[in-house]
Amino acid sequence: MSTKPGSTHIRHLRDLARYRFKLTCMITGEKNRAQNCLTVSNLKLDDVFSDVFGKSSRSITEYMLAHPGEIFDVAPFVDSRCKTPMEEIQAAVDGAISPEQANKLRQCLNHIDESEKHLEEIEREILRLSDKYQAALDLIRTVPGFDKNPMTAIQILSEIGGDMSVFPSAKHLVSWAGCCPRNDQSNKRIKSTRISRAGNYIKPILVQVANGLLRSKKHPEITGRYKRIKSHRGHKKAIIAICRMLLTAIWHILSDLKPYTAEGFLESRPVNKAKVLTTSQALNLLKQRGYTIKDDIVPAMN
Template sequence: MAMRKREEQVFPNAAGVDVGASSHWVAVPAHSTDAPVREFGAMTDDLTAMADWLLGCGVDVVALESTGVYWIPVYEVLEQRGLKVWLVDARQVKYVPGRKSDVQDCQWLQKLMSHGLLRAAFRPSADVCVIRAVARQREVLLTEQASWVQRMQKALVQMNIQLTEVISDVMGLTGQAIIRDIVAGERDAKSLARHRHRRIKASEEDIVRSLTGNWREEHLFVLKQALGMYDDIARHLRECDEKFRELLAERSAASVDIGKTPRTGSKARAAFDVRQQLANWAGADLTRINGLGLDTVMKILSEIGTDLSHFANVKHFCSWLGLCPATKISGGKVLSARTKRSANRVRQALKMAAMSLSHSDSALGAFYRRLCGRMDKPRANTATAHKLARMVYFMLTRGEAFVDQGQQRYEEQQRQRNIAALKRRAAALGFQINPLQAAA
């Protein structure tokens, strides 16, 4: 009987790990050892001992609960020892019967994994994870730098220096020169206004009026501190950009060595051309898709990489992004068809790219505007992001080059489809539709 149950299991040698901050509970099949549940610490030697024990028990696949960032060291150590690790969502075992405890959690993970009832989360390859870490650090630095710009603006307003009313970008060429002179000790409004660039729409007299304020010592101190933090973060951003270019150049060179050249019809123009390096790495130039700028493509490739073989098809990929309707049906009635909420960074990048198509003369721009006329803008934005995701998937998996059909051709296609639909509807009602010129 026990042999029959073992044969029905999908992964008979599976293990389950309940991850914690200070310790990890591990459960293995009962037939592999006398004590199938053990607790291990969070130190590196403890993780090594865990891997040795799992290998000694004959375990070949491990279900790892994704808890915060505590699972990352466990995942990497077990993967380095040759074990196949499945990162599973803790919500999949949220409603299992029994009281909540670490021992029961790891046992439920092991049992569900052995019967093939868990799904592995997507995790890119190790080299992509390195690029992703640098890209995410860059986003954190940009967000932090923007917050210090807001603090500088606040200090200026508190001194009634209305620089933001005459200059759109405070940290542009003119604004940054004025702020640095203020920190250096300059208080004369006319001297500060001489930094006005010729492209600034406001006149020099308006800038002089905006720079006449109340120079209070405490606000000047805050302005100096904020400017120092801005410069310090800018230095870290330059280091981050250099590291990102270095990693990207390595991936681009490796892709060219294995013959994965972009199918765009153009040769490499420069060794440090970021766009060309991204195209070499991906095997296709994703920036040719309308709405996908260089920053968007960098975010997409740094998050998911170029190998999408983990996804069964394009529908699976779009569903993972949260761009497909999460339809709930009960009793033949559709209860909900909304897309689920998701913090996926690629999803957010694609939705931002879809918003930029509102004034585009491309076929994608016409598609977005047509959807806005049929439904509200959030739903149209999601549908357009779904279309962009499909294009990205096919370009990465098939190496297909993107060709923009143009707005006029797209509108003509829609016109022909509408005419065909009207003819079919008229034929079903026993009528025939003829053009006005033919009738005349």
């Protein structure tokens, strides 16, 4: 079975993965609307619960909708594993929801429940279709950030396919995904270095994975590259650089059919003899990148 992006099977998988992406965005939008209903009603559940739509918070919300204006004890609705003091939770529900906001909140919650059930059905179908590409998915999951959620690897595979022969090099894949600067210059004058608008579905996934990897200490090749670029280019360009790094790794492992290793990124780069700096120039460059220059401390002789 061909795994090129244009094949019928991978195209069907890509359509379902994109539909799942849009459905997830729609659920997030409905949750924001429901959260707004609680906020304007002075119900601060987001201050005491990490997930406003979790089991404990949802039970409290349902009781308030069924018994509007009633003062009640929240203890029976809170899970025993909740670490927030009961007094703070009780104070968080010290508000009143109007009939209009209650009706809007009920509609949002019903829509969320229906959408999540539909999302589960879509994910089951996606997992069924992705069985044919298990070998390629296993390789992608060796890349940092793609091993936790199986849907993340499937979304990447559905967009790029499993056959890297359609991309002559990793740079072609990066350009196709819209993770490289545009070539926008005229008469040696560079007009813009912004990334292109390509990759509307693959780029958000890569950015999400890259941001998650910054909190991990298991992959110094990624955090080190991010810190080097951020020091003089800023957070956004550093994140896009990590996205290029991840895509390059995916292209190589699918081309060579070998799992991800960090050795290639941790190898020392050869010295470019064409770039020569004086001592003062080198010190100024280090200062611009955020380094503090100190004199060597000579240990005292006894």
